[in-house]
Amino acid sequence: MAVAVEAQGNLLRLAGYSGHDVPEDDLLRACVHCGMCLPSCPTYRLTGQEMSSPRGRLWLMKSVADGRLDLLDPIFDEQMYQCLNCRACEAVCPSGVHYGPLVEAARSQLEQHRPRPFWQRAVRGLAMGWLFGETKRLRALVGGLRFYQRTRLDRAVRRTGVLRLLRMEELEAMLPPVARRALVPGRERWTADDGGRSVRLFNGCVMGTVFADTNRAAARVVARNGAAVDLPVGQQCCGALHVHAGMMDEARTLARRNIDAFEASGDDPVVVTAAGCGAALKEYGYLLKDDPDYADRGARFSARVRDVTEYLAEGDLVPPPRAVRRTVTYQEPCHLVHAQRISTQPRKLLRAVRGLTLIEMKESSLCCGSAGVYNLIRKEMADDLGDRKARHAIETTATEVITANPGCAMQLRASLGRNGSTAHVRHVVELLDEAYGGPRTKPAVGGESRR
Amino acid sequence: MNRTSLVERLEGILGPGGVFHRPSDLLVYEYDGSVDGAVDTALPAAVTLPTTTEQVAAIVRLAHEAGLPVTARGAGTGLSGGAVAQQGGIIVSLTRMDRIVEIDRADRTALVEPGVINLELSETTLPQGYFFAPDPSSQRACTIGGNVAENSGGPHCLKYGVTTNHVLGLEVVLPDGRIVWTGGHADGGPGYDLTAAMVGSEGMLGIVTKALVRLTPAPEATLVLLAAFGDVDAASHATSRVIGAGIVPAALELMDALTIQAVEPAYHAGYPLDAGAVLLIEIDGVVEDVRALGEEIAAICREAGATEVRSATAQAERDLLWKGRKMALAAMGRLAPNYYLHDTVVPRSKLPATLHRVDEISRHFDLPIANVFHAGDGNLHPLMLFDRRRAGDVERVLEASKEILHYCVEVGGALSGEHGIGTEKRDYVTLVYSADDLAAMAGIKNSFDPAGCFNPEKLFPKGYMCGEVRALRAQAMAQKLGIYAF
Structure with missing residues (x-):
């Protein structure tokens, strides 16, 4: 045997993990391979193949660590990125395996060691590094999109068929009407009826621009429930997209800037309207654990973070005065239900709205296929999941699909449209805001006006 | 080729x-x-x-x-x-063969492909008032085909029987590629019972490509009792008394202190952390019976020294109590990097003595062993906790399991309750089967x-x-x- 290995020595020299962000051995060994995670995994459900299951992927990660599989073997790249990182497996794992950090580290290993073609590096650098690295740039781009929609240029462009040519039809179908005005930190704030408590709103990149009105609705609802809301200046994108793409350095830079921006506001809760951002912010402590200057500060910041539904459901909700007579269904964002284990809270809020009928859809906690930018890169798998989700939503006869994450909202919008549904997609806080009377009945002092 | x-x-x-x-x-x-x-x-x-x-x-x-x-x-x-x-x-x-082909309410059967997940069959049929009774702890992931191959059991097999009691017929691909049907809707057809031969054959006689399974009417009422005891001894005596009183609970499970310590922090199922052992007893049937039986069992447990007896009737409460039990195995990952789960059966009357012996073996080999098992039918699951990377651990585990197996067979038990023999226990089968016993089985294997x-x-x-x-x-x-x- 030893002879054979020696003889093949050259062939057996496999690339293992090296550099920073190596999948942690202790986390890997926590998996006992029981297989309980299999049915919760969307990609396993669609393919029925072991390598597309969490257990299979952990086995691949372990195989690389043990020198049995080359880090650059195509299956490793394929499987680490076929994973939606929805973390449904984590929520059902009896051994408590922290799958998210493991797959993120594995991706970082790929990014460190695998050469990417020039155009891919260029796109990633431009989109992820430059555009999302500074919210001002994203605001400018979204401003352009708003112009595109509001001038009805979109209709003209659609007629030309150029979108189909550029394969951007799907992308355009996902885009909701962009908010009239981006929400800019420091320019708007909301005061509460009975002062005292205050919270800091995390604006986010897509939420603060495309979905700025959702953030405003969240702020109004929080203010109605007794806490003043403002947005610390200097905050940036949360870096979730970067972590999921294995771009750890970029993610850490953003994390440090956010920690700096929010530190001045003491221990006030940091309220988030996007499930994906919330999950990432709650993991800053882990992300920066090896940074002597930021490890403790990161952990302290993470402890302040609350999803807006989590925050509102903690106390007794001020009863919303208006009835909303409508049938809705709730789609659980993965990074809310699985990564943050927040599932009862949004439903509790919805049930507080008079007249509202909540019909649960089948597989409400199965990923819709959005998964950050997954639906742009792996369209086929994402479309299958989106169609499955749309069918379940349509079965409920709901006229609105309620969710709590911008990625899900865009994916649902496209999937419902493709499956012939006219149901609207809205955030939990938008519905609550409507039940409280919306922006017109409650102009908060100084709120919603440019200073 | x-x-x-x-x-x-x-x-x-x-x-x-x-x-x-x-x-x-x-x-x-x-x-x-x-x-x-x-x-x-x-x-x-x-x-x-x-x-x-x-x-x-x-x-x-x-x-x-x-x-x-x-x-x-x-x-x-x-x-x-x-x-x-x-x-x-x-x-x-x-x-990828995971379709539920047909559900026949009149005949109370389901025709399924082998890749259908055990729990999903029950979830599909429950709205119509039926469920698939065999419920291995892996039921949220394992498939009907695998259940047939291993003749899987589960907590509720105490009352409802194991997989073989719920399979009426099978479509099988034989080792030469022919496709045959065994059994069918009618119970007890003439000739050799090939369905029974296939169930538990561990994939050695054919590949099941369709299974006609029995559906069981969902009970009108269900009650779960949680009884805490000072030690394992008291809990196993209580088990004997319950069964001795002529009661057949739907399930009767025992968990020892080590198991409770692994499970409770993970699931907050509500098991008392200071208990030496807990019994989880489920009874089902018509409302009146369940209530009366629940009181009777609670009284027996208290007589046998239970420090606390709680009951749960609401679905959510019952599910939580069960969750701890069903996930117990895998939660062991929290106590040690590796575990080796044993599956043996002893006559119920021998439970207390067997548990003593397991405890002795645990101390002798300096190997933590947790016990979580189907006490009602004497199906033991000693769980050995170890670390594969530590030199000598694997050897000690193998030695210890051999001792446990020997003891169980000595007191008249069986090698496996529900996990099958596979490669794991193949070298132990001579402990229970004579040369002639094995030859008879080999004859069946050879004819297929x-x-x-x-x-x-x-x-x-x-x-x-x-x-x-x-x-x-x-x-x-x-x-x-x-x-x-x-």
């Missing part, structure tokens, strides 16, 4: 998306749920993912022609190595699979089957031809 033409012909049957053959693709098919225990891994030469019975038959005919071993695989949650391709060859993964190609190296002791000798020869030949060339 060389490797390339084998792959080509398999792809001809299944299309390129239905066959895996690159070494790195095969890595994840070298294990099943037993891998952290005492079972070795083994790489197959190819993995196939058929979607129809005809495809399965075509794969099997090809393997038959090439003299290659065939191993069927469901979700790969088994604990005795049943889905590990010990001699390489072709794995037939049935996960004379070439010994279906799931070789399982169930019979190493080197026992003449087919196995032949298979070894075939393996050597195949290696020479380059079929296993990696």
Whole structure:
């Protein structure tokens, strides 16, 4: 045997993990391979193949660590990125395996060691590094999109068929009407009826621009429930997209800037309207654990973070005065239900709205296929999941699909449209805001006006 | 047949998306749920993912022609190595055959493909008032096909019986590729009961491609009692008294202190952390019976020294109590990096003595052993906690399990309650079966699979089957031809 290995020595020299962000051995060994995670995994459900299951992927990660599989073997790249990182497996794992950090580290290993073609590096650098690295740039781009929609240029462009040519039809179908005005930190704030408590709103990149009105609705609802809301200046994108793409350095830079921006506001809760951002912010402590200057500060910041539904459901909700007579269904964002284990809270809020009928859809906690930018890169798998989700939503006869994450909202919008549904997609806080009377009945002092 | 033409012909049957053959693709098919225990891994030469019975038959005919071993695989949650391709060859993964073909309410049956997940069958039929009774702890992941192969049990088998009591008929692909039906809707047809022969045959007699299973009416009322005791002894005596009083609970489970300490922090199921042992007792039936029985059992437990007895009737409360039990195994990952789960059966009257012996063995080998098991039918699950990376741990685990097995057999028990023999316990079967017993089983094996190609190296002791000798020869030949060339 030893002879054979020696003889093949050259062939057996496999690339293992090296550099920073190596999948942690202790986390890997926590998996006992029981297989309980299999049915919760969307990609396993669609393919029925072991390598597309969490257990299979952990086995691949372990195989690389043990020198049995080359880090650059195509299956490793394929499987680490076929994973939606929805973390449904984590929520059902009896051994408590922290799958998210493991797959993120594995991706970082790929990014460190695998050469990417020039155009891919260029796109990633431009989109992820430059555009999302500074919210001002994203605001400018979204401003352009708003112009595109509001001038009805979109209709003209659609007629030309150029979108189909550029394969951007799907992308355009996902885009909701962009908010009239981006929400800019420091320019708007909301005061509460009975002062005292205050919270800091995390604006986010897509939420603060495309979905700025959702953030405003969240702020109004929080203010109605007794806490003043403002947005610390200097905050940036949360870096979730970067972590999921294995771009750890970029993610850490953003994390440090956010920690700096929010530190001045003491221990006030940091309220988030996007499930994906919330999950990432709650993991800053882990992300920066090896940074002597930021490890403790990161952990302290993470402890302040609350999803807006989590925050509102903690106390007794001020009863919303208006009835909303409508049938809705709730789609659980993965990074809310699985990564943050927040599932009862949004439903509790919805049930507080008079007249509202909540019909649960089948597989409400199965990923819709959005998964950050997954639906742009792996369209086929994402479309299958989106169609499955749309069918379940349509079965409920709901006229609105309620969710709590911008990625899900865009994916649902496209999937419902493709499956012939006219149901609207809205955030939990938008519905609550409507039940409280919306922006017109409650102009908060100084709120919603440019200073 | 060389490797390339084998792959080509398999792809001809299944299309390129239905066959895996690159070494790195095969890595994840070298294990099943037993891998952290005492079972070795083994790489197959190819993995196939058929979607129809005809495809399965075509794969099997090809393997038959090439003299290659065939191993069927469901979700790969088994604990005795049943889905590990010990001699390489072709794995037939049935996960893409996952349709519920028909639910017949009048006959109370369901016709399902082998890849249907156990719990999802019950979830589909419960709105109509029925469920599939066998409920292994892995039921949220394991498949009906795997349940049939291993004759799986579960907590509720105390009252409802194991898988074999719930299978009426099977569509089977035989080792030569013929497709046959055994049994059917009518109970007790004439002739040999081939359905019974197939159930628990560990994939060695054929591949199940459809199963006609019995559905059980959901009970009107269900009550779960949680009884806490100072030690395991008191809890097992209480078990004997409950059963001795002529009561048949739907389930009666025991968990010891070590198990409680693993489970409670993970699931907050509400088990008292200071208890030496808890019993989880479920009763079901019509409302009046359940209430009366619940009171009777509670009284028996208190007499037997229970420090606390609680009851839960609401679904959510019951589910929480059960969750701790069902997830107990895997929660052991929180106490140690590896565990080895044993599965033996002893007569109920011998439970207290057996648990004492397990405790002695635990101390002798300096090996933590948790106990979480189906006390109602004497089905023990000693769980040994160890660290594979620590020198000598694996050896101590194997020695300790041998001692436990020997003791259980000595007091009149069985080698396996519900996990099967597989490769895990094949060398122990001589403890319970005589040479003639084994020869009778080998006769059945040989009449179905004379070439010994279906799931070789399982169930019979190493080197026992003449087919196995032949298979070894075939393996050597195949290696020479380059079929296993990696």
